[in-house]
Amino acid sequence: MNGDAQAGGHAGAPQSRLAKDTYKRELFRLQTELVKLQEWVRAEGARLVVVFEGRDAAGKGGVIKRVTERLNPRVARTVALPVPTDRERGQWYFQRYVGHLPTAGEIVLFDRSWYNRAGVERVMGFCTEQEHRRFLHQCPVFERLLTEDGILLRKYWFSVSDAVQEQRFRSRLEDPTRRWKLSEMDLESVTRWEAYSRAKDEMFAHTDTAEAPWYVVESDDKRSARINMIAHLLSTVPYRDVPRPELTLPPRPPSTGYRRPPRDLQTRVPDHAGTLESDAARDGS
Template sequence: MPGAKRTKSSTPTDESRTSRLPRALYEKELFRLQTKLVKLQEWVRAEGERLVVLFEGRDAAGKGSTIKRVTEHLNPRVARIVALPVPTERERTQWYFQRYVEHLPAAGEIVLFDRSWYNRAGIERVMGYCTPDEHERFLRQCPLFERMLVEEGILLRKYWFSVSDAEQEQRFRKRLSDPTRRWKLSAMDLESITRWEAYSRAKDEMFVHTDIPEAPWYVVESDNKRAARINMIAHLLSTVPYGDVRQPDLRLPPRPPSSGYERPPRHLQTYVPDHAAALLNRVRPAP
C-alpha cells in the first residue's frame, strides 16, 4: 500500500497555538473521533491491515496523554503500545533496528510506538550514547528501512509533537509538584532544558534525512494539549482509508429460570474492606 499522501498545510497561527478549547466542546469532539478510531480498529482487524504510529517529540510535549486518548476505547488485543526501555547489553550488539522489528504488527494489529527507532537521532545523538558513525549510519539506513515497511504494506504514520521551551518548563514544574506524575520526570528529562538547542539541531538534521514522501513527518503543535490531541487524531483518521465493517447482529438471550442454585454464605469468602463506606462516614454530617 502506498505511503501517506502529504497534504498542504499552513503554519499554525498564534491564536491556534494559544486558544483553549472549551472542555465541553473538546470532550464532545474527542468522543466523536474516538468512535471513529473504533471503526478504524475494526477495519484493520477485518481487513488484516497493519498500522504503525510513531509518537516522537520533546519531553513533556504531550505524546503520552495523546496515546492514552487514542487507545482509551480500543481493544488491547488489536491496538498495543510499545515503549521500550534502555537496550540490554545483548541488544546493543544487534543491528539497531532489530529490537523494533520484533514489535511490528502482524495482520489485523495496530502498534503505537511511544518513542521509537528515532531515539538514535535524538537522545542518543545529543547525549553521546551513540558514536558519530552510528548516527550517520542511522540517518542513511532509516529511510531505507521505512521504505521497506511501506513496500511491505505497513501503514506507517510519524508524528512529531512540538512544544515551546516555556511551556515545557511549566509542565516540568507541575510534574515536580504532582505526586501522581512525578515518575514522569527524570534527570534525563531535565537535561533537555540545558540542551534545548542541541536537541533542536538534532531534530532538524533528522527531518532533512527522514522526512521522505513514502513516510513523511507530521508536526503537531502541542502547547495546547487539548487541541494537539484533537488535531493528531483527526489527521490520523484522515490518512487511513478505513471503512465500515459489518458487525454481527447480537441480541441478549432471555435469562433462564433458576434451577435451584444457592450462593454460598458470604462469611465463607474474603471481601475487600469497604473503603468507600468509610469515606462516606467521614464526610457525612453528624446527626
C-alpha cells in the same frame, strides 16, 4: 518541515486553548471513529504503525492514552521500550524494533521509537558519530521496506515551546502522582534545548520522505493536539465501517435451585468507599 522554533518557543502565534466541552464532544466522536478504524484493520488484516516523537513533556503520552482508551488491547497495543540491554546493543540497531511490528489485523503505537538514535542518543552522546550517520542513512531505507510490504506507517512529531515545556516540568515536580514522569535526563533537556532543535532538524532533513513523511502537531494546548492528531490519523487511513453481527441479549433462564455459599466463607475486600461516605457525613455535621 520544522516543528519547533529555536529557543524562545514557536515562531507563530500562541496556540489557543480549546474549550473543554468542545474538546470532550469531539474526542468522543473521534474515538468512535477510531473503533471503526480498529474493526477495519482487523477485518482487512491491515497493519498500522503510528510513531509518536517529540520533546519531553510535549504531550505524547496523553495523546496515546486517548487513542487507545476505547480500543481493544488485543488489536491496538503500545510499545514503549526501556533502555537497550547489552545483547540488544550488539544487534543491528533496528532489530529490537522489528519484533514489535504488527502482524495482520494489528495496530502498534510506538511511544518513542527507533528515532531515539537521532534524538536523545545523539544529543547525550549515547551513540557515536558513525552510528548516528549510519542511522540517518538506513532509516529511510528501513521505513521504505515497511511501507513497500504494505505496513501503514504514520509519524507524528509533537512540537512544544520551551516556556510550556518548563511549565509542565514544574507541574510534574509538584504533583506526586506524576513525579515518575520526570528523570534527570528529562530535566537536562532544558539546558540542551538548542542541541535538541539542531538534532531534530537534521533528523527531519534525512527522514521526512515521500514514503514516510513527518506530521507536526502543535502541542502547547494538549486538548487541541489530541484532537488534531487523531483527526489527521483518521483522515490518512482509507478505513470503512465494517458491519457487525446483530447481537441480542438472551432471556435469563429460570433458576435450577442454585444456592450461593454463605458470604462469611469468603475473604472480602473491605468497604473503603463506605468509610468515605461516613467520614464525609461526619465532617459535614
